[in-house]
Amino acid sequence: DIQMTQSPASLSASVGDRVTITCRASQGISDELAWFQQNPGQAPKSLIYAVSNLESGVPSRFSGSASGTDFTLTISSLQPEDFATYYCQQYHSYPLTFGGGTKVELK
Amino acid sequence: EVHLVESGGGLVQPGGSLRLSCVASGFIFSDHYMDWVRQAPGKGLEWVGRIRNKANSHTLEYAASVKGRFTISRDDSKNSLYLQMNNLRFDDTAVYYCSRRPAASSAGVYWGRGTLVTVSS
Numbered sequence: 744d745i746q747m748t749q750s751p752a753s754l755s756a757s758v759g760d761r762v763t764i765t766c767r768a769s770q771g772i773s774d775e776l777a778w779f780q781q782n783p784g785q786a787p788k789s790l791i792y793a794v795s796n797l798e799s800g801v802p803s804r805f806s807g808s809a810s811g812t813d814f815t816l817t818i819s820s821l822q823p824e825d826f827a828t829y830y831c832q833q834y835h836s837y838p839l840t841f842g843g844g845t846k847v848e849l850k
Numbered sequence: 851e852v853h854l855v856e857s858g859g860g861l862v863q864p865g866g867s868l869r870l871s872c873v874a875s876g877f878i879f880s881d882h883y884m885d886w887v888r889q890a891p892g893k894g895l896e897w898v899g900r901i902r903n904k905a906n907s908h909t910l911e912y913a914a915s916v917k918g919r920f921t922i923s924r925d926d927s928k929n930s931l932y933l934q935m936n937n938l939r940f941d942d943t944a945v946y947y948c949s950r951r952p953a954a955s956s957a958g959v960y961w962g963r964g965t966l967v968t969v970s971s
Binding site: 744781 | 895896897959960971
């Protein structure tokens, strides 16, 4: 199975901050990496697919990038509605696997 | 607008069975792969399994943790996805989400709101 190691597990930030979350895949996954956002008590919401492609309606302050097996989600200027938990997922091979999540909290 | 609505969750004893349903609307259901994903209380997301679309013969994939106990099926005529769960264990306690994968006819990954399954004696 492909392991997705996500870091940090949590971070504290302020509105307007630039935030970076990283996922490292245990082996190559091509560009088959997605990011999801989840607010407490709610279903996950798709943000990014294929490393860097924004889903429809996702604000442009969200972006994704890759370097080898390291993948990054960046929020350029954190907004109040962005305080949530973020997950990466590889869909390169079965079983599909998620990172452990990053909780973004208000500093 | 895409909608996915899960139902069928509840309290079940260890060793028991439960069948979850997910009714879809707002897209051509038969075109899409569908997933089940679960989330134990206070934990992260865990992929449970997938059923491919009609064009790919409704073939299946499962996580090792549920293989042989859970069965995914679909009825494209009813825009419905199912998860039959047998021999349930305490660690199957979770919110179960159905999720739509993108297809040529409609982009985007969508999720239902989930249904809670509690395995307890």
